[in-house]
Amino acid sequence: MIPLSSQHAKITMQLIADRLGVSKYTVSQALSGKIGVSETTRREVEAMARALGYRIKTDKRSASLLPNDTASEAVSGLPSAADLLCDGDMTHTDAASAYVAIWAHDKQRDEISFWSRVLNGVILGCKGNGWQTQVLSPGKLMTDNPMTSPLAAISSPTCLGSIVLGTLPITSLNKLVQLHRADAPVILVDHEEPLIRADCILNANLEAARLACRRMLSQGCKRIVFVGKDPYSVSFQERWWGCRQALDEHSHRMEGCSLRKWTISYGQPTWEQQLTKRVGSLPSEELPDGFICANDEIALKLMKLLQEHSIPVPSRCKIIGIDNIDASACSIPPLTTVELAKELLGTRAVEALLRNLAHPSVHTEKVILSARLIVRGSG
Structure with missing residues (x-):
């Protein structure tokens, strides 16, 4: 994984290509809507551009470069190859606005021995990818007016997805999924819910x-x-x-x-x-x-x-x-x-988020981190 070390990093076609394991030519063709690139690859390239934090409002000319079924995505904020990367480098001016929503109960934030360390792992993992974070209370999901800030913000393209720490009722998880954009991943940490589409990162x-x-x-x-x-x-x-x-x-x-x-x-x-x-x-x-x-x-x-x-x-x-x-x-x-894992639970959750951003149609995963017996004096 190639981290963005600062908000002044450059986004290049090569950077996106390296992250996806494809050629720079494929990235250019996908972003400009030209033929010869599968729809799956096109979606993955567009998703990675979002994941890297770059957003631009395209004009009607660039939207028309895309097939009809993807024109609406272009208008909603994805750059065309001409707008984004045709000359190689482009200043990464909007990466700082891209953020990940982290859902953690208040008692988890105050619990220093386990959950605060998991939270630190998530924040460090996001920082390594050039993403900001916003820690939210799950209780906000049950508000009478879900379109008030900050809940309204998670529906915007600036919110890459959500990472949920611990147990959350299925009603709250369903509301979270509904508030997000369709392609924004939800990752569960130390919790599993088969009724929603989400990767889960678990301890053994x-x-x-x-x-x-x-x-x-x-x-x-x-x-x-x-x-x-x-x-x-x-x-x-x-x-x-x-x-x-x-x-x-x-x-x-x-x-x-x-x-x-x-x-x-x-x-x-x-x-x-x-x-x-x-x-x-x-x-x-x-x-x-x-x-x-x-x-x-x-x-x-x-x-x-x-x-x-x-x-x-x-x-x-x-x-x-x-x-x-x-x-x-x-x-x-x-x-x-x-x-059992603590910070690693958080960093692996960020890796799962990145995987889903790069490959929106990928099959969900359950990652189980192994346990290790530590023999001391009590037994």
Whole structure:
């Protein structure tokens, strides 16, 4: 990928050709509407010109160069080859106006260990392509007047597409798709919705939990408790399923294994109090051999509570988290966890957006980023 390092970069036919893997001649023919270029290639070239941020109002002469079925696109803002690139270089004066809408809940922006890092990955990826970003609250999608700013702006050619962080109701996603231009991609991060056409970039949540559970079983743990809340997110559900799957796979080799779940209202103000009460009321004979927590934050809180009740970790009870946030390496003992992508989720979402801009008719993709077990002192 060839980044635009600044708003003063030059757009050339060769730049567009390099990004698409076609010849400079093909780019010229496609943008001028001449014969000899397939309609698919023409659309891809036009989409890439948009993606690079160049816009120009064409006159009737340039629009007439295109076939009837693409004339309306030319009038709406795509340059012809003569207007754009016939002499080679053209100053990239409009790239700064091209932007990507990023949809993130307020609590995600404030959450420094995971979602803020994903958001940073998206912003850095967009910056590397010469795109600006606008971070919007998904709650705006349910406004009574969707044509008010900033929602009206995402319908314009300056908005290249949307990247959605986390879970969003299908009603909101449908409204987002309707507000966008038909060729503007929507990319989902850590969420999947088969009812809309969108690439999704996911962490291997199920595999992460399988790794954690298999680690517990390999350490001789027979009584295991998963701590989390299914409705909090799809990723929490998948992590519970991963633990169950690992136990099912292992049951024929080790008898007497059990897996239970502690449900806490994670994401609500009272979740820590609920966990404190649960640990305080746990009879010593019911103490499990190990806990697998839906994320590191829960695991770190649980480890502190067990230690306050004179339950040593890991000699009496092992703990494994998921995510590998920065604080997990600093706890006493350091937390064994499963590392999942953070900034990389964001940068891969930008790559998916660029792919869809360059190839508007391309088949949707589900990208799953792998998990990695990090063994430390807690389990």
